[in-house]
Amino acid sequence: MTDQRPAMPDDATASAAPSPTSPRHRPFDWVEFWITAALPIAVVLLGVFFYINVPVFFSWRNAINISVQIAALMTIAVPAAMLLMAGKVDLSVGSMLALCGVVAGLSFETLGVPGAVLLTLAVGILGGLINGTLISVMGMSPIIVTLGGLTLMRGLAQWLAPNPLFGFPESFAKLGYERWLGIPYLTWIMIVVLLVGVLVMRFLPVGRRIIAIGINERAAYLVGVRVKLTGLLLYVAVGLATSVAALMSIARINSAPSGTLGVGVELTVLTAILLGGIPFTGGKGSVLRVALALWLLGMLSNGLILMNVPTELSLMITGAVLVFAAGLDLIRTRRAR
Amino acid sequence: MPEHRTSLLNVSDLHKSFGDVEVLKGVSLRVERGEIHAFLGANGAGKSTFLGCLSGAEKPSKGHILFDGEDHTSFTPREALSKGIGIIYQHFQVFEGLTVAENIFLGNELGNMFWVDKRAQIYQAGQLLERLGVSIDPRLLLDELTTGERKIVEIARALNSHPKLLILDEPTAALGEKEMKALHDVVRQVSHKEGIGVIYVTHLLDEIDEIADRVTVLRSGRVVWTRNKADIQPGDLANAIAPASTGEPLPPSGLGLGKSLLAELRNYTSPFTGPINIDVKPGEAIGIYGLLGSGRTDLLESLFGARKKIGGDLIFKGQPIELHSPSQAMAHGISLVASDRTEQSLFGSISAVENLLMPHFGGRVLPSKMRDARAETRLFDKIADKLSVHPPNPDLAANRFSGGNAQKIVLGRWLLDEDIAGRLILLDEPTQGVDVGARAQLYRTLRTVLQLGASVIFASSDPDEVITLADRVLVLGYGRQIAFIDNPRSESELVNMAHRTASLLEAAK
Incomplete structure (x- = not known):
C-alpha cells in the first residue's frame, strides 16, 4: 500500500534462481532512500527553518492559513497530476479559472446562488470537453491547444467583465471563510479532492489504465484500454476541478477581477506536479507526493512572507527548488541502468 | 603487424x-x-x-x-x-x-x-x-x-x-x-x-x-x-x-470440437490486404504465412478492430460483426498479441503482474471494483507456473524480464480466463525473439488453449513454426490471398508458394 518500494529481496525468486556466488542479503539502498525521502525531509527542514526565524510559523492557525492559500491550487493539481501521468498536460487552467470566476460573478443576480454555481461547473466541464476532444479524441498537440485556450479564455473573461466583479450574495461568500469542525470549507474541499485522487490512482483499476497510457499509449490501446475516452475524461475532470477552484478563489477574495484572477495558476500547478516527481512524459507518479510538493510551495511562500522576504526572492527560490528536484531524479534514472 | x-x-x-x-x-x-x-x-x-x-x-x-x-x-x-x-x-x-x-x-x-x-x-x-x-x-x-x-x-x-x-x-x-x-x-x-x-x-x-x-x-x-x-x-x-527441450511431441489441437464455424471471413478486406476468404473452426489453429510486407499484421490488426475494415464481412459465431476498436473486439472474445513486444505490448516500467492484468481490471477475470493485491498475485502465480515465467516475481518491472519471459507475460494475458472456449486469439509473430526452449513451452500452452475450445489465428515468418502449429495455412503475398491449404507437407512447399507467387505478381506489374 505504500508508495515507495525499497525493492525487498524476494525469497521465492532467490530460491528459484540459485546462484552460488550471489549474496542473499541485499544492502539497504541509501541513495534511493535519500532521493525518495528528499521531499518530506525538505518539508520538515523548511518548517524548522521558518520556526527558528519566525516562531509564529509553527502554529495550527498558520497551518490552516497555508491550507487555505493552496486549497484552490490543490483542487486543480490533483486531476492535473493524473492527466500528466497519462502523458498529457493542460496549460489553460489559469484562464479557465478566470472565465469560470467571471461567469459565476455575473450570474449570481439573475440565476441565484445554486443556478450560478451549476452554470460555473458547466462552463468548466465544457472547457474540459473542448480541450479533451481536440487533444485526446482528434489528436492535436496538448501544448498548442491549451496554450491557445489560455490566451483565448483570458480574453473571453475580460470581454465578459471588463471591470472587477464583487459583492457576492452572503450565502455564497461564506464558502470563503466558514468552518466545519474548526477547519475551513476550502480546506475540506481540498482534502476531499485529494482523497478522491488517491483512491482513483491507487485502488481503482482506472488508475492503472492512466499509468499504462502514459507509459505506452499504443500498447494500452491494444489491450482494450479506451485511450481516447480516458484522456477526454481526464481533461473534463481538470475542467470541472478548475471551475470548483474558481468558486473557491472568488469566495475567498470576495471578488472576481477578470484581469488578474488565476494568473500563473497553470505554472504553479505544473511546478508542484513536476516537483512531486511526475515526469513530463507521464507513466508514473503519486498524487500524495504532488500534494506534498504543493504544500512545500505553500509553506515557502507563506514563510518567506512572514520573514518579510520580498516575493521576487521567493520566486527565485521556487524556481531553483524545481531544477534541484529534477537533478535528484536524474541521479535515480542514471543509477537504474 | x-x-x-x-x-x-x-x-x-x-x-x-x-x-x-x-x-x-x-x-x-x-x-x-x-x-x-x-x-x-x-x-x-x-x-x-x-x-x-x-x-x-x-x-x-x-x-x-x-x-x-x-x-x-x-x-x-x-x-x-x-x-x-x-x-x-x-x-x-x-x-x-x-x-x-x-x-x-x-x-x-x-x-x-x-x-x-x-x-x-x-x-x-x-x-x-x-x-x-x-x-x-x-x-x-x-x-x-x-x-x-x-x-x-x-x-x-x-x-x-x-x-x-x-x-x-x-x-x-x-x-x-x-x-x-x-x-x-x-x-x-x-x-x-x-x-x-x-x-x-x-x-x-x-x-x-x-x-x-x-x-x-x-x-x-x-x-x-x-x-x-x-x-x-x-x-x-x-x-x-536448451537441454531437455527437444523430444516430447506436442499435444494435438482441438480440431473437431464443434460443428459450427467460429468465424468466417468473406471477401474480407483491410487497408493493405484482401480480399480474404477463410473460415475458422472451434479449436483450430490457422497459420498465416508470408514474407515481410505481405499484409499479415494488417489483417490481424484489422480483425482486432485496431485498423479499419475496407470491405467484406467478418462473421463471428454466425453473426456478421463490425469492429471499430480493440475494446469492442475484446467484448466479443477476440484478443490480439501484437508483433512488436516493446513497442506495442509491454508497459516496461510497471510490474509484471500489472502488465499481465492490464486488460482484465474490472473485467470478468478480476471483477472487483477495488484492486485486490492477493487475487492479482494468485493470477500471476498461476500463469507464471503454467508458462514457467522466470523469475516468477510479480513485482519485478516488466522491462527487467528477458525477451522470451516478457513474451510469456504478454501471451499470459489471454490465457487467464478459464472459460476460454469460443474465443479467438490472434497472434502476430508469437515467438519473435523467443528461444528454442521457451518456444516449445509456448507451443504446448497454445495447444492446451486449443483443446479447451478456443481458436487461434497466428502469423509467422518462420515456416517451421507454421508447419508445427497450424491445422490450416493461409499464404499471403503482397496483400493477396495466395492459398488456403489443408495440410502443408513441408516447409519448402510453403516457402516456394510465397516466393514464387510474389515474383509472379512482381512480373505482372
Missing part, C-alpha cells in the same frame, strides 16, 4: 551482476581475425549483457578483455569504437529522412566544420557499398530501401570507422530469406576478405550452417562450449541452448 599469433579478442572470466543477480558468471571467449564466430544462447542467457560489456554499454564486475593486444577491464562506448569494436544492434539505428550516404557518414561527415562534402560522401559511400558487393545507390533516401538493405547500410556505416571486430546482434531477425542470403554474402565479404573478426548473434540454427566458422553457446551466464562448425553434430546446438 607481427602479432599474428595472438587472438583479436580474448575475453577471460568475465562477470557481471545487476544488484544481487549475477548475469554473467565467468564468460571466456576468443575471436580470431577474419573469422565469423556465431554466438548463441536462449533468452536471458546473458548474450545482450556480454555484448554490452564489449561495446562499452555495460561495465563488467570482474574479468579481462584483451583486445588487439591491449588489456582492458572496461570501455566507454566511445573508447570501444575508437579501439575498433563496431556493434550493430538488432533494432534499426538508421534515419529514414536521410540518404544512404548521409546515414553512412553520420557523425563522421566529410568536409570541414562549415560544410559537408556531399559529393565525396556519395562517391566514397558508393565505393564502400561496391566493396561489399551490393548495388545500392548512395543517393537514395533510406525510406526507399528494403529492410535487408537498411541492415547493409548499417554495416557499411560501422565499417566506415575501420573496426577490427564487428558485432552483429540478430541481424537477420526481420529479414526474408532472399535478403538473408544477401546479408550473409556481405558478412562473409567483411570477415573473410577484409580480415575483420565478426561476432554473429542469431536464434536461427539454419543460419549457423550457412555462415559460421566457429560457434559458442551461452547458457545461464556460462559458456557451454565453443566448437568449430565441422565438429558440431546435428542436435548438438539445440541441446546446448
Whole structure:
C-alpha cells in the first residue's frame, strides 16, 4: 500500500534462481532512500527553518492559513497530476479559472446562488470537453491547444467583465471563510479532492489504465484500454476541478477581477506536479507526493512572507527548488541502468 | 603487424551482476581475425549483457578483455569504437529522412566544420557499398530501401570507422530469406576478405550452417562450449541452448470440437490486404504465412478492430460483426498479441503482474471494483507456473524480464480466463525473439488453449513454426490471398508458394 518500494529481496525468486556466488542479503539502498525521502525531509527542514526565524510559523492557525492559500491550487493539481501521468498536460487552467470566476460573478443576480454555481461547473466541464476532444479524441498537440485556450479564455473573461466583479450574495461568500469542525470549507474541499485522487490512482483499476497510457499509449490501446475516452475524461475532470477552484478563489477574495484572477495558476500547478516527481512524459507518479510538493510551495511562500522576504526572492527560490528536484531524479534514472 | 599469433579478442572470466543477480558468471571467449564466430544462447542467457560489456554499454564486475593486444577491464562506448569494436544492434539505428550516404557518414561527415562534402560522401559511400558487393545507390533516401538493405547500410556505416571486430546482434531477425542470403554474402565479404573478426548473434540454427566458422553457446551466464562448425553434430546446438527441450511431441489441437464455424471471413478486406476468404473452426489453429510486407499484421490488426475494415464481412459465431476498436473486439472474445513486444505490448516500467492484468481490471477475470493485491498475485502465480515465467516475481518491472519471459507475460494475458472456449486469439509473430526452449513451452500452452475450445489465428515468418502449429495455412503475398491449404507437407512447399507467387505478381506489374 505504500508508495515507495525499497525493492525487498524476494525469497521465492532467490530460491528459484540459485546462484552460488550471489549474496542473499541485499544492502539497504541509501541513495534511493535519500532521493525518495528528499521531499518530506525538505518539508520538515523548511518548517524548522521558518520556526527558528519566525516562531509564529509553527502554529495550527498558520497551518490552516497555508491550507487555505493552496486549497484552490490543490483542487486543480490533483486531476492535473493524473492527466500528466497519462502523458498529457493542460496549460489553460489559469484562464479557465478566470472565465469560470467571471461567469459565476455575473450570474449570481439573475440565476441565484445554486443556478450560478451549476452554470460555473458547466462552463468548466465544457472547457474540459473542448480541450479533451481536440487533444485526446482528434489528436492535436496538448501544448498548442491549451496554450491557445489560455490566451483565448483570458480574453473571453475580460470581454465578459471588463471591470472587477464583487459583492457576492452572503450565502455564497461564506464558502470563503466558514468552518466545519474548526477547519475551513476550502480546506475540506481540498482534502476531499485529494482523497478522491488517491483512491482513483491507487485502488481503482482506472488508475492503472492512466499509468499504462502514459507509459505506452499504443500498447494500452491494444489491450482494450479506451485511450481516447480516458484522456477526454481526464481533461473534463481538470475542467470541472478548475471551475470548483474558481468558486473557491472568488469566495475567498470576495471578488472576481477578470484581469488578474488565476494568473500563473497553470505554472504553479505544473511546478508542484513536476516537483512531486511526475515526469513530463507521464507513466508514473503519486498524487500524495504532488500534494506534498504543493504544500512545500505553500509553506515557502507563506514563510518567506512572514520573514518579510520580498516575493521576487521567493520566486527565485521556487524556481531553483524545481531544477534541484529534477537533478535528484536524474541521479535515480542514471543509477537504474 | 607481427602479432599474428595472438587472438583479436580474448575475453577471460568475465562477470557481471545487476544488484544481487549475477548475469554473467565467468564468460571466456576468443575471436580470431577474419573469422565469423556465431554466438548463441536462449533468452536471458546473458548474450545482450556480454555484448554490452564489449561495446562499452555495460561495465563488467570482474574479468579481462584483451583486445588487439591491449588489456582492458572496461570501455566507454566511445573508447570501444575508437579501439575498433563496431556493434550493430538488432533494432534499426538508421534515419529514414536521410540518404544512404548521409546515414553512412553520420557523425563522421566529410568536409570541414562549415560544410559537408556531399559529393565525396556519395562517391566514397558508393565505393564502400561496391566493396561489399551490393548495388545500392548512395543517393537514395533510406525510406526507399528494403529492410535487408537498411541492415547493409548499417554495416557499411560501422565499417566506415575501420573496426577490427564487428558485432552483429540478430541481424537477420526481420529479414526474408532472399535478403538473408544477401546479408550473409556481405558478412562473409567483411570477415573473410577484409580480415575483420565478426561476432554473429542469431536464434536461427539454419543460419549457423550457412555462415559460421566457429560457434559458442551461452547458457545461464556460462559458456557451454565453443566448437568449430565441422565438429558440431546435428542436435548438438539445440541441446546446448536448451537441454531437455527437444523430444516430447506436442499435444494435438482441438480440431473437431464443434460443428459450427467460429468465424468466417468473406471477401474480407483491410487497408493493405484482401480480399480474404477463410473460415475458422472451434479449436483450430490457422497459420498465416508470408514474407515481410505481405499484409499479415494488417489483417490481424484489422480483425482486432485496431485498423479499419475496407470491405467484406467478418462473421463471428454466425453473426456478421463490425469492429471499430480493440475494446469492442475484446467484448466479443477476440484478443490480439501484437508483433512488436516493446513497442506495442509491454508497459516496461510497471510490474509484471500489472502488465499481465492490464486488460482484465474490472473485467470478468478480476471483477472487483477495488484492486485486490492477493487475487492479482494468485493470477500471476498461476500463469507464471503454467508458462514457467522466470523469475516468477510479480513485482519485478516488466522491462527487467528477458525477451522470451516478457513474451510469456504478454501471451499470459489471454490465457487467464478459464472459460476460454469460443474465443479467438490472434497472434502476430508469437515467438519473435523467443528461444528454442521457451518456444516449445509456448507451443504446448497454445495447444492446451486449443483443446479447451478456443481458436487461434497466428502469423509467422518462420515456416517451421507454421508447419508445427497450424491445422490450416493461409499464404499471403503482397496483400493477396495466395492459398488456403489443408495440410502443408513441408516447409519448402510453403516457402516456394510465397516466393514464387510474389515474383509472379512482381512480373505482372
